[in-house]
Amino acid sequence: MPKLIKLIDGRPAWAEDPFLAVADEDAMPGQGGVILSLTRFQAEGEGLLAAGRAVGVRLEPSEAVEGLAYDLPRLAMVALAFPKFRDGRQYSQATLLRERLGYTGEIRAVGDVLREQANYMVRCGFDAFEFNDNTGPEELAYVTHRFRHVYQRAADDKTPIFVERMKGGADA
Amino acid sequence: MYRYDAFDAEMLQDRTAEFTDQVRRRVAGDMTEDQFKPLRLMNGLYMQLHAYMLRVAIPYGTLSGAQLRRLGHVARTWDRGFGHFTTRTNIQLNWIKLKDAPAILESMAEVGLHAIQTSGNCIRNITADPYAGANAEEVDDPRVWVEAMRQWSTFHPEFSYLPRKFKIAIGAAPNDRTAARIYDIGMKMRRARDGKLGFEVMVGGGLGRTPYLGPTIREFLPAEHLLSYMTAIMRVYNRHGRRDNIHKARIKILVASLGAEEFARQVETEWEALDKAAIDVPEAEIARIRASFASPAFKTLPAINDAVEALKAASRPFAQFVKHNVLAHKVPGYVIVNVSLKAPGEVPGDCTSDQMDAIADLAERYGFDETRVHFDQNLILPHVALEDLPAVYEGLRAIGLATPNIGLTSDIIACPGLDYCALANARAIPVAQEIATRFADMEVAEDIGELRIKISGCINACGHHHVGHIGILGVDKKGEEFYQVSLGGSGLEDARLGDIIGPAIAGPKVTDAIEALINTYKKERTTGERFVDTYRRVGLAPFKAAVYAEAH
Numbered sequence: 266m267p268k269l270i271k272l273i274d275g276r277p278a279w280a281e282d283p284f285l286a287v288a289d290e291d292a293m294p295g296q297g298g299v300i301l302s303l304t305r306f307q308a309e310g311e312g313l314l315a316a317g318r319a320v321g322v323r324l325e326p327s328e329a330v331e332g333l334a335y336d337l338p339r340l341a342m343v344a345l346a347f348p349k350f351r352d353g354r355q356y357s358q359a360t361l362l363r364e365r366l367g368y369t370g371e372i373r374a375v376g377d378v379l380r381e382q383a384n385y386m387v388r389c390g391f392d393a394f395e396f397n398d399n400t401g402p403e404e405l406a407y408v409t410h411r412f413r414h415v416y417q418r419a420a421d422d423k424t425p426i427f428v429e430r431m432k433g434g435a436d437a
Numbered sequence: 438m439y440r441y442d443a444f445d446a447e448m449l450q451d452r453t454a455e456f457t458d459q460v461r462r463r464v465a466g467d468m469t470e471d472q473f474k475p476l477r478l479m480n481g482l483y484m485q486l487h488a489y490m491l492r493v494a495i496p497y498g499t500l501s502g503a504q505l506r507r508l509g510h511v512a513r514t515w516d517r518g519f520g521h522f523t524t525r526t527n528i529q530l531n532w533i534k535l536k537d538a539p540a541i542l543e544s545m546a547e548v549g550l551h552a553i554q555t556s557g558n559c560i561r562n563i564t565a566d567p568y569a570g571a572n573a574e575e576v577d578d579p580r581v582w583v584e585a586m587r588q589w590s591t592f593h594p595e596f597s598y599l600p601r602k603f604k605i606a607i608g609a610a611p612n613d614r615t616a617a618r619i620y621d622i623g624m625k626m627r628r629a630r631d632g633k634l635g636f637e638v639m640v641g642g643g644l645g646r647t648p649y650l651g652p653t654i655r656e657f658l659p660a661e662h663l664l665s666y667m668t669a670i671m672r673v674y675n676r677h678g679r680r681d682n683i684h685k686a687r688i689k690i691l692v693a694s695l696g697a698e699e700f701a702r703q704v705e706t707e708w709e710a711l712d713k714a715a716i717d718v719p720e721a722e723i724a725r726i727r728a729s730f731a732s733p734a735f736k737t738l739p740a741i742n743d744a745v746e747a748l749k750a751a752s753r754p755f756a757q758f759v760k761h762n763v764l765a766h767k768v769p770g771y772v773i774v775n776v777s778l779k780a781p782g783e784v785p786g787d788c789t790s791d792q793m794d795a796i797a798d799l800a801e802r803y804g805f806d807e808t809r810v811h812f813d814q815n816l817i818l819p820h821v822a823l824e825d826l827p828a829v830y831e832g833l834r835a836i837g838l839a840t841p842n843i844g845l846t847s848d849i850i851a852c853p854g855l856d857y858c859a860l861a862n863a864r865a866i867p868v869a870q871e872i873a874t875r876f877a878d879m880e881v882a883e884d885i886g887e888l889r890i891k892i893s894g895c896i897n898a899c900g901h902h903h904v905g906h907i908g909i910l911g912v913d914k915k916g917e918e919f920y921q922v923s924l925g926g927s928g929l930e931d932a933r934l935g936d937i938i939g940p941a942i943a944g945p946k947v948t949d950a951i952e953a954l955i956n957t958y959k960k961e962r963t964t965g966e967r968f969v970d971t972y973r974r975v976g977l978a979p980f981k982a983a984v985y986a987e988a989h
């Protein structure tokens with residue numbers, strides 16, 4: 266069983282997972298939060314939401330986040346799948362969810378999620394992780410604080426170096 | 438030139454610490470080689486035929502004396518006392534041990550050198566016009582913009598796991614010296630009629646298996662929006678570039694399959710939706726970067742120097758050096774000195790640690806402490822006072838680097854090929870050495886005039902063979918080295934991909950074939966016509982006939 270790590274106020278901690286990932290061929294559980302594929306959400310989401318269930322959607326990297334624009338306010342979370350850790354489309358998906366679609370709920374990395382990519386994920390707006398390696402909250406905190414600065418703006422609130430320079434920070 | 442400030446230095450320190458930790462995890466078995474590979478690649482470490490190769494970034498090809506000397510030191514201490522300058526204006530060290538990598542990175546970081554993003558599926562080291570800041574024709578100093586892009590693209594969280602590697606070049610003048618159309622993104626600086634500064638943007642060029650010259654997707658991009666527009670291009674590519682087939686993953690395939698117009702439309706739509714103000718760097722930061730590239734304190738000097746004229750008359754080698762290796766500078770009384778790393782018989786682009794030290798000395802003494810790397814695998818002293826030219830020439834001669842062959846037959850580009858590269862089909866270096874040696878005679882070479890021969894050891898085309906006046910590509914035929922020859926290519930203003938002349942030629946016959954091509958040119962040319970222009974005028978037939986007649 267993968268364990269969930271969430272960023273709470275930017276600090277990583279183990280978290281209870283209130284959702285069950287339901288595969289397309291699985292029977293729908295009678296209660297509790299569920300994470301569905303986009304296809305299954307399109308078929309059954311309306312009914313579940315009407316019944317007051319918490320519903321999250323798992324997007325594959327080839328699926329456009331814009332397709333969720335209408336439903337986002339009703340979703341309990343969005344999971345972005347990494348079929349391989351080297352796939353990089355999810356960084357754009359997360360960025361667009363945060364910056365273009367204004368989504369403020371949970372964005373969870375699932376699949377082949379590894380420690381050494383986690384800092385970029387956080388910068389692009391991910392705030393929940395199901396790691397596929399032995400990463401715990403401490404390790405996650407470590408890799409996301411390795412760099413004292415960033416060169417560019419992203420979906421996080423870090424101040425880029427060009428702004429730090431103008432403020433006359435460091436002894437630049 | 439740009440010197441790293443405290444922020445840049447801290448970024449390098451943090452990166453070195455990060456990589457040291459990643460190496461530790463790998464050695465401890467906490468990561469698989471598959472998981473480690475993209476991390477080491479993004480630090481320029483390749484596994485090659487015999488050892489690890491470390492590729493060091495040289496942003497916009499510019500090096501201070503201290504940096505060049507440090508490269509010499511690294512090569513001497515942890516390698517075999519030489520390095521190899523590449524067509525990407527990087528330097529490669531071919532005999533590195535993984536365990537030494539952290540120490541090497543630390544040593545380099547002390548002088549602002551690094552190997553960040555010199556490999557991997559990310560935005561690579563960005564190249565610029567090699568004569569930036571010295572060339573009278575330039576619209577603006579491209580290094581200002583490349584430095585802004587270097588910072589923006591470094592550890593970019595969204596664009597570090599792209600479908601494939603990504604290479605960018607910025608040309609400074611109407612006369613393109615960067616081969617901009619063969620890059621994933623090529624740009625050329627322009628001024629609008631109202632004087633506003635901007636770029637022509639070309640996307641989707643590239644060599645390799647499916648070569649394309651990049652089409653222009655925007656005639657004029659206002660300079661201040663460079664980074665937001667780049668973000669739009671990168672995002673369209675990151676989302677829609679193919680990831681199912683490594684041979685179809687470059688942006689050129691996406692641009693070709695959508696068509697340039699549709700690709701441009703998607704980029705424009707994305708760009709309109711972006712928060713430009715958040716991404717584009719403010720004017721004050723551009724001004725700060727610009728100040729660091731301010732012209733050195735040039736003196737007022739006469740445009741003609743009598744001592745130089747006298748030496749030209751007295752010494753034939755010096756006169757040849759001036760004719761072929763020395764270019765006009767934007768400031769009267771100064772010149773640009775090209776340093777050929779192509780002495781016939783030597784490995785193209787190789788430079789020993791001692792030579793690096795000596796060039797660093799010359800740069801500090803006579804060249805405002807600046808050297809450049811040219812993508813033709815040569816070096817440049819961009820700002821030399823004419824009155825110092827004899828001393829610089831002597832200094833170069835003393836270390837065997839005064840070969841007056843820039844742009845001539847023996848100034849050959851060759852990739853590392855089968856001597857080093859794990860992907861190679863055939864050797865490239867010995868082919869270059871043999872051709873260069875046969876056409877080493879200055880009288881012969883001057884009679885032939887400008888001729889750009891480019892050699893790659895496989896279809897990945899690191900030697901840019903598609904855009905050689907003569908291109909030579911190594912192919913493997915049942916374990917034997919054969920070479921496919923093409924004619925008429927160019928990566929510059931007259932950009933064109935070369936035409937393959939016929940069946941591949943056996944290794945030992947290549948130099949004869951090149952000689953047959955050159956003899957045909959001599960027969961067909963009109964007065965003053967270059968090889969490539971003769972070929973383009975008369976076509977393939979006589980060249981082909983000559984090569985394959987001699988082969989029998």
Ligand code: SF4
Pocket residue numbers: 852853854855858859860861862893894895896897898899900
């Ligand atoms: S062209 Fe091929 S052989 Fe030459 S360096 Fe590139 S990958 Fe290696």
